[in-house]
Amino acid sequence: MTPTSIALEVNGERIEAQVLPRLNLADFLREHLHLTGTHVGCEHGVCGACTVRVNGEIVRACLMLAVQVDGNAVQTIEGLSDSGEVADLQEAFRNRNALQCGYCTPGMLIAAQDLLKQNADPSREQIREHLSGNYCRCTGYQAIIDAVESTARSRGSRS
C-alpha cells in the first residue's frame, strides 16, 4: 500500500504529510503530530474520547481516515486550550470535580463546547443528550453536567 500525500490545517498550522490509507485521524494526530490530547478509547465510535473538530464540526477521530481530512481544518483539544476558547469550561470542570482520571475529558470538553456554541442556555436534559456519545467511567456524569451548566450560566451573565 502506497502512502498518500495530504495537506491540512491543524490548530491553525499548515501540515503536509505522507500517510498510509489505513491510518486513522486519531493516530495521525497522536503518532505523527504528537498531539496526544486526543485520546483513543474504543476505536469504534462508541466512547467519544477521540472527539475533535473538522471544519468546525465535532467528529470521531477514530472513524475518519487521515486521507479523508486532506484539505480540511482540524482542531484538537490542544488548539482549543491554547486559544483560551474553553478556559472557563476547563476551570468549571476543575471546580466541580468533573474529572478524575481525565481520559474522557478532552472529548467531553470539545463536545460540551460544541453544544454551548449552538445553544447558549441548554437545559440539563439537553446537556445530557449532547454528551450522550461520550463515556465517562469515573464521575457518574452529574459533575460534568454541573460544570457545563455553570459555564453556560456564567457566559450568559457576562454577555
Place this chain on the structure above:
Amino acid sequence: MKAAAFAYARAKSVDDALQLLAAHGDRAKVLSGGQSLMPAMNLRLISPELIVDIAGIAELRGIEVRGDTLHIGALTRHVDLQRSAEIAAYAPLLAQAIAHVSHPAIRNRGTIGGSLAHADPAAELPACMLALDAIVVVVGVGGERRIAAVDFFQGIFQTAMSAKELLVAVELPFAKKGCVHFFHEFARRHGDYAIAGLAALAKIEDGFFRNLKPALFAVGDRPLLAKSASRLINVALTPKLLSEVSGALGDELESQDDQQASGAMRRHLARVLFTRCIATMLDRPELAGGAA
C-alpha cells in the same frame, strides 16, 4: 483495534465510482460517511482491499423537492436531515427519528445512503424508509434501478444491491394530509442501537385507520412491516382486538437472542411499542391500558 491495510481511491464522479466497483467487485467497499464502515474495519469484521471514497461527488449531496416527492442524495448527512426545513415539513417521521440516530459527532459524518446500504437491522433509517414507502435509487454500469424499500432490505447487512452498484438517492412521497406518524425505540443509552424500535405512518379518518404502516426494527434480521396491522384497517378498534393483533404481531417475529436482549424480550417490547403506537396515533390512551 486498527483497520487492516487497504488501497484508497477517491471517486470523482458516479461513473468513476462505478468503474472502480466494476473492476473490484466485492473486494471493494464504498466509503461515504464511514460511521458504520470504519467501526467494522477497525474491529476487523471486514477487510476490504480497496476503499472507494465517494464523499467528493457533489451530485450525491442534498435534499430537493421534486413535485410531491423528496429526493435525498445518498451523501446527505444525518445532521443535514435534522436541520432540513423540507424534511420537517414533508417527512416529519424522519425528522423525529433522526434525533435517535447515534450522537452529534456521528450525525455530523454519517449519511443516509451509507446507513441504508449498510442495512443494519437495528438501525432507525431503514425502518423509516419502509414506513414512508421510500424508493431506493441505485445505479450500476447497466443503468439505474429503483427499488421499493420493502424489497431493498434482505437480511443482516444484506440488500438487493450488488457489490458493483452504488446507492445514489432515496425518494420519499410527501406526507399526505391526515397522515400521522409515530417513532419510539428502546435503547440502553440515548443514541445507541435500539433493542427494539418502531417507526410508523398512518392515515386516519373519523377515528378509523385507512392506512397503517408500522415498521419494526432491531427485532429481526431486517426492518419489518407488521403484517398483522392490516387487521386494524377500517374497523372500530377495541382493546380486545388490539390485544389480539399485538399478540399475533409477536408471533410474526423471529427475534434472536444476543448480548443486549433475549428474543422473547424483543417480541415483548415489539408488542408494547405497537400497542403504544396505535393508542398514540388514535389519541386513545385507554387502548394502551393493559398492554405491558
